[in-house]
Amino acid sequence: MGLIAWGTELATRWGWVREASREERPRTCVFCEKIGRQRAGVDDGTFVHEDDELVVFRDWRPAARRHYLVCPRAHVASASALRPADAALARRMLELGKECVARDFPDEPDLETRFGYHIPPFNSVDHLHMHAFALPFTPPWKERKYSVEPWARFAFKPAEELAAELEAAAAAGAGGEGQDGADGDNTSRL
Ligand SMILES: [Zn+2]
Ligand SMILES: [Zn+2]
Numbered sequence: 001m002g003l004i005a006w007g008t009e010l011a012t013r014w015g016w017v018r019e020a021s022r023e024e025r026p027r028t029c030v031f032c033e034k035i036g037r038q039r040a041g042v043d044d045g046t047f048v049h050e051d052d053e054l055v056v057f058r059d060w061r062p063a064a065r066r067h068y069l070v071c072p073r074a075h076v077a078s079a080s081a082l083r084p085a086d087a088a089l090a091r092r093m094l095e096l097g098k099e100c101v102a103r104d105f106p107d108e109p110d111l112e113t114r115f116g117y118h119i120p121p122f123n124s125v126d127h128l129h130m131h132a133f134a135l136p137f138t139p140p141w142k143e144r145k146y147s148v149e150p151w152a153r154f155a156f157k158p159a160e161e162l163a164a165e166l167e168a169a170a171a172a173g174a175g176g177e178g179q180d181g182a183d184g185d186n187t188s189r190l
Contacts, residue, residue: 066134097132
């Protein structure tokens with residue numbers, strides 16, 4: 001990787017390059033392609049929900065009793081690219097994930113679930129996706145990849161925590177000083 005590309009990558013990851021590059025789509029994105037095929041009517045049999053903003057489909061290598069991915073249709077690189085203005089999106093992704101998982105187990109009000117995001121560079125696909133699980137993990141050791149232990153937050157972030165942080169940042173920004181300050185303020189670094 002050239003020095004410039006490396007610098008850009010670093011700057012993007014830390015939020016110094018914002019907005020303009022946020023939704024820039026890489027030349028190939030497996031999730032954009034998958035979602036595009038579905039929209040074109042080529043059903044691959046994995047989608048369980050579609051609306052104008054979000055889709056939900058089964059993970060191709062399920063790690064739990066139920067394992068869905070909730071994605072925005074529009075390309076957003078990762079959880080690290082989310083800004084306070086995306087608080088509603090993050091909340092909606094969580095609510096939809098809960099709905100889809102709960103729908104599969106109507107007779108289990110005490111169903112154990114988990115919802116969260118891999119944080120780059122620990123994400124597998126560079127298109128924002130929230131993992132939605134009905135537990136247990138199968139086999140159980142797969143839990144490690146989606147651990148919500150406090151020490152593992154740098155790699156996998158609980159969806160509730162991410163949504164709450166964005167909401168808090170949005171509320172703080174709305175109440176505060178001028179909106180379009182210098183680069184860097186109001187930027188939540190996830
Ligand atoms: Zn994409
Ligand atoms: Zn992931």
